[in-house]
């Protein structure tokens with residue numbers, strides 16, 4: 607009997623839906639699958655009040671974690687771990703970061719093959735770089751990565767995702783598509799569980815090789831990587847400014863957050879569109895560089 611642990615934190619439920627589909631064809635008489643949820647001691651609100659949403663920004667970026675409950679009924683002898691996480695401010699979400707920094711993670715991840723499963727808007731490559739370090743620190747071996755991203759162009763989800771997170775509304779409106787990942791893509795994630803079921807029966811998880819190649823596990827737009835890197839630089843400055851301005855949920859933070867939110871909106875209306883146009887033009891001259899970035903970030907499960 608092979609044992610698979612599926613560990614995850616999904617605040618509003620989308621990642622959980624992806625996990626359910628991903629694993630729908632995985633368990634059978636020979637494969638046991640244990641689902642365990644990471645739970646923060648103080649649950650996050652949904653929909654998010656405006657200031658609470660931005661208040662999590664510094665702690666996400668600086669990977670400070672939060673208080674979480676110990677995950678119960680977890681064993682140390684899994685053959686494979688699937689770690690489902692969402693991205694918060696281009697970092698793994700705070701509860702998952704907290705878990706990966708815990709003693710418990712050290713006990714269960716040591717020498718285990720790990721598959722990361724991401725469900726987010728569309729900016730996950732820097733979060734995954736952080737996740738690679740977290741997995742390495744607890745002795746796990748990353749063998750695959752699957753990333754599902756929101757429907758519509760990135761510019762649309764810059765509107766539809768915050769609208770959903772701050773109001774709970776996910777319907778299509780004006781010329782915008784619904785918020786979140788396409789239902790058909792979520793359904794199609796069952797192909798990964800199919801492949802894993804066969805691979806586990808052939809002991810392939812022991813080889814250290816990727817098991818989910820050639821299934822379209824990740825789809826990277828090389829031009830977005832530059833945008834992530836630019837945003838990351840500004841994140842480093844603003845996180846420190848917000849943290850310096852007071853404790854979590856304090857009035858001081860609210861003032862800095864208000865300025866930051868105004869800055870972000872201005873950025874979205876000015877620098878981002880200009881950056882997209884420049885990026886499109888420059889990408890014609892930087893094809894080789896962009897291709898090699900895509901190759902790197904698509905590892906280990908690309909194409």
Ligand SMILES: Cc1cc2nc3c(=O)[nH]c(=O)nc-3n(C[C@H](O)[C@H](O)[C@H](O)COP(=O)(O)O)c2cc1C
Nearest residue numbers: 616617618619620621693694695696726727728729
């Ligand atoms: C505080 C916060 C910050 C987020 N930041 C990002 C981000 O930087 N990049 C991204 O692609 N998605 C981001 N998202 C979207 C999430 O990754 C995810 O798609 C969404 O929260 C729904 O997931 P869930 O229903 O499983 O909780 C953010 C969500 C939250 C709540």
